Amino acid sequence: MASSDLVRRIVLLVVLCVSGGAMAQTGQDTSLVERGRYLATAADCVACHTTDPAKPFAGGVSIPTPFGQIVAPNITPDPDTGIGKWTDEEFYRAMHEGVGRNGENLYPAFPYDAFTKLSREDVLAIKAYLFSLPAMSQDNPVSELGFPFNQRWILSGWKLLNLRKGEMKPEPAQDDAWNRGAYLVEALAHCGTCHTPRDFSMGSDESRKFGGGAVGSWQAYNITPDPVSGIGDWSDDELVEYMRTGMVAGKGGAAGGMGEAVEHSLSKLPEQDLRDIVTYLRAQKPVRDPADEKPRHGWGAPSEDVSAFRGDETGDDPDGRAIFYGACSSCHGMAGAGTDDGEFPPLFRNTVVGARQANNLVMAILEGVHRTVDGETVSMEAFEHKLTSAEVAAVSNYVLKTYGNPAGATVDAAMVDELRRNAGEQPLVAKLAMPGLIIGVIVILALVFWLLTRRRRRSLR
Structure with missing residues (x-):
């Protein structure tokens, strides 16, 4: 064999190896991005992070809370106004621990108490999808919360009471449909964020899990299997139809935040996902409101x-x-x-x-x-x-x-x-915050006055 032929064959072999590896990597990247697209859809990220449909995920949505307005950030890969400079670890920490890139506590209007249950692989798939989108340069207004709720350090106390960090693991005693439904309901779709009432600290009241909550001025209804207060007398097909279309004859239609969830998220999920959600909700503890006479x-x-x-x-x-x-x-x-x-x-x-x-x-x-x-x-x-x-x-x-x-x-x-x-009912912690702060300042001033008086008396002896 001529030396020139041997060289050509070696070069061809190298090119095939390199291109084959690149094609395999491209295939893996595409698969990861598509997985992330599905996950971001199930999580309904677009609802909070898009004001202008022409600039998806560029943020700017003002979320009303009893404490003030929280503005959702730009999560496109723009390096200056978005998350373009975020590392995998920083993104994972935000999703799992509610900590921003600069170490600041994130407001739990971003439901990281649910997203902490996502697997690391799924979190990074969401990041891969977001980074595949066009970068949108958009500066958004800052959140406006009254004192003391504009002090992010106090969220460390909220996390101590309400954040249970850790990825969700399948329950071996349950079947695949239950486990898939649990992952969708508890983590990705974060249904409890709206449908579980809040306690005095604005954490989820797990004693009435899925028993109905509030989103601003809207009510998120009871989705437990109770036949009077909840969805117990809805058929599986009716529940799937409601999530898929937002309307069931003889029952009603979705509006407000639920209408958005149907439009941007639930209607785009495979039917099996919706049936798995139903399976999991059917297995929850029924919550009855004694004042409810009939459905x-x-x-x-x-x-x-x-x-x-x-x-x-x-x-x-x-x-x-x-x-x-x-x-x-x-x-x-x-x-x-x-x-x-x-x-x-x-x-x-x-x-x-x-x-x-x-x-x-x-x-x-x-x-x-x-x-x-x-x-x-x-x-x-x-x-x-x-x-x-x-x-x-x-x-x-x-x-x-x-x-x-x-x-x-x-x-x-x-x-x-x-x-x-559209701010919702003011919780006990908000009602007591300012009076408690005033009382605390008075107590501290009284203590300082007492210490100074005591020191002065000692100096006169």
Whole structure:
């Protein structure tokens, strides 16, 4: 064999080895990015980290809390305004320990108490996906929280009480469906962040796990298998349909944060994932609210009152009937029965109108309903700037008394004003923070005064 042929064959062999290795690496990278895309979708990262659809994950969403506004950061790979300079270890620490790149505590509006359960491989797959996206340069406003909650060091105390660090491991005694559902519910989809009530420290109240919580002014309903307060009388297919489309006939539709979760996350998951979620939720402890008489979708019947067109001449308060027939009946029907095609749901046997708390009904009137799934858009007009708080209260009470749970018909203008702020009920820790701080300062000053007085007396002896 000529030496030149031998050289050519050696060069060809080297090229094939190098290119083969590069192709294998590219295949691995693509697989990792696709895994990360799926995980980021299941975690609904886009909901909190996207304000402008043209700049996905660039942050800027203002999250209302009882302590102030928390602004979600830019998580694109931009090196200056995003996470482009973050290492794998820094990203993992943020997800698992709630610690930022500079060692600062992160606010738990970022649900790292759930994400700590993610495996290291999945955390780094999410990072790989985010780093595959275009870098978006976007400076976002800083979070605005009142003192002392703007002091991040106090979150060390919150973590001590509420953060249980550690990756989630499969339960050997449970089947694959249960374990997959547990990982989705507890870690990735962080369902408990919204659907579990909070205790005095704003940590999850595990004694009422999945028993219903609050997200700003919206209520996240009970998703335990209790047949009255929870989802116990929903079929598996109905629960899957609700997560896939945001709507189940005879039950109701998703709005607010749940509508966003359906649009951006749940509707994009494989059906098996949704069924695994159902499997896991079915296995949870039922949580019953003693005040609930029957399921939320069990209230109401068609009702038509044409006398409403004459209005209420008995007083100066807004007439809820007249407002309903003027602003609502054109879509929801004269008898509140909705439309035959389901585009506008009936108001009776509706999980929102049948709730004892009127929050979600009021918020739907104020903010409207907007979700798009598989190209189909469901939209309800927002009346935030068209109706006064007194008018919103009047029509809410009329709808609750006529089509739903009359126990919720206690809405007044002050309540609507509070819900408009969308900050949620102030927890005990927030109510006591400033008085406690003042008392602490007084005690410290009294102690200092006592010590100085004692020292002065000793010097006079």
